[in-house]
Structure formats: C-alpha cells, structure tokens
Amino acid sequence: MYDMKKLANLEKMNTAAEPGMKAFWAFNDAAFADGALNRLTKELIALGVAMTTQCPYCIELHTKAAREAGATDAQLSEAALVAAAIRAGGAITHATHMFGA
Incomplete structure (x- = not known):
C-alpha cells in the first residue's frame, strides 16, 4: 500500500x-x-507528529525537509524519542481511566 x-x-x-x-x-x-518558529523546528515537530500517527509518507517527506533545513542525526533521533515518549505517555495516562469503571 x-x-x-x-x-x-x-x-x-x-x-x-x-x-x-x-x-x-x-x-x-x-x-x-x-x-515564531523556524523551518527546522517546524519540520522536527512535523516529524514527531508523523511518527506518532505512523504515516510513512509524512515520515519520509518531513525527514527529507528537516535534513534540508539542517537537521542533524542527533536532532532527528531526539525528535523520535520525544514522539515515543508522548505516545507512551498517552497510553499511561489513558490507563488511569481503567480504575473508574
């Protein structure tokens, strides 16, 4: 697909x-x-969002755009870790609803 x-x-x-x-x-x-945010910052945000929504098109397009805006391996890696932390955090905080049932 x-x-x-x-x-x-x-x-x-x-x-x-x-x-x-x-x-x-x-x-x-x-x-x-x-x-207020420069292009690199916006591309790193977009990349993090793309990772949490798991859109391969967006991951590829925004990785390329972030690189063109000057992103380093370290910046891309940290953006990925932030995305993973937010996604995991969502699961943990939503889990608190289990205890009201």
Whole structure:
C-alpha cells in the first residue's frame, strides 16, 4: 500500500477538488513558513507528529525537509524519542481511566 509514487495522484485531487486543495496547500505553506518558529523546528515537530500517527509518507517527506533545513542525526533521533515518549505517555495516562469503571 505504501508507495511514494502514489503521491503523484495528488494532482488528480488538486484538479478534482480544486478549491479545497488550493486552500489546503495555502494553509500548509503558511503553517511551515518561518515565523515564531523556524523551518527546522517546524519540520522536527512535523516529524514527531508523523511518527506518532505512523504515516510513512509524512515520515519520509518531513525527514527529507528537516535534513534540508539542517537537521542533524542527533536532532532527528531526539525528535523520535520525544514522539515515543508522548505516545507512551498517552497510553499511561489513558490507563488511569481503567480504575473508574
């Protein structure tokens, strides 16, 4: 199922749902533009989110973008560890609901 070549089909969506896709791409561009956070920081956040949602497309795309923004192996590794800690923490904190049943 996962095949980076399938991302070429985004062009079909850009055509078939032009107003919504234009809005999506404009939002995406604005979200990743330098602002209070620089591009590298935003890409590391995106990479952490991609790891927690386990999207292989996003992991690949945002790893590449983070590298292009100057990410080091250490920064990528720490982003992965933060993502793992947040995901594990979610399981632990949700487990507290077991004791109210």
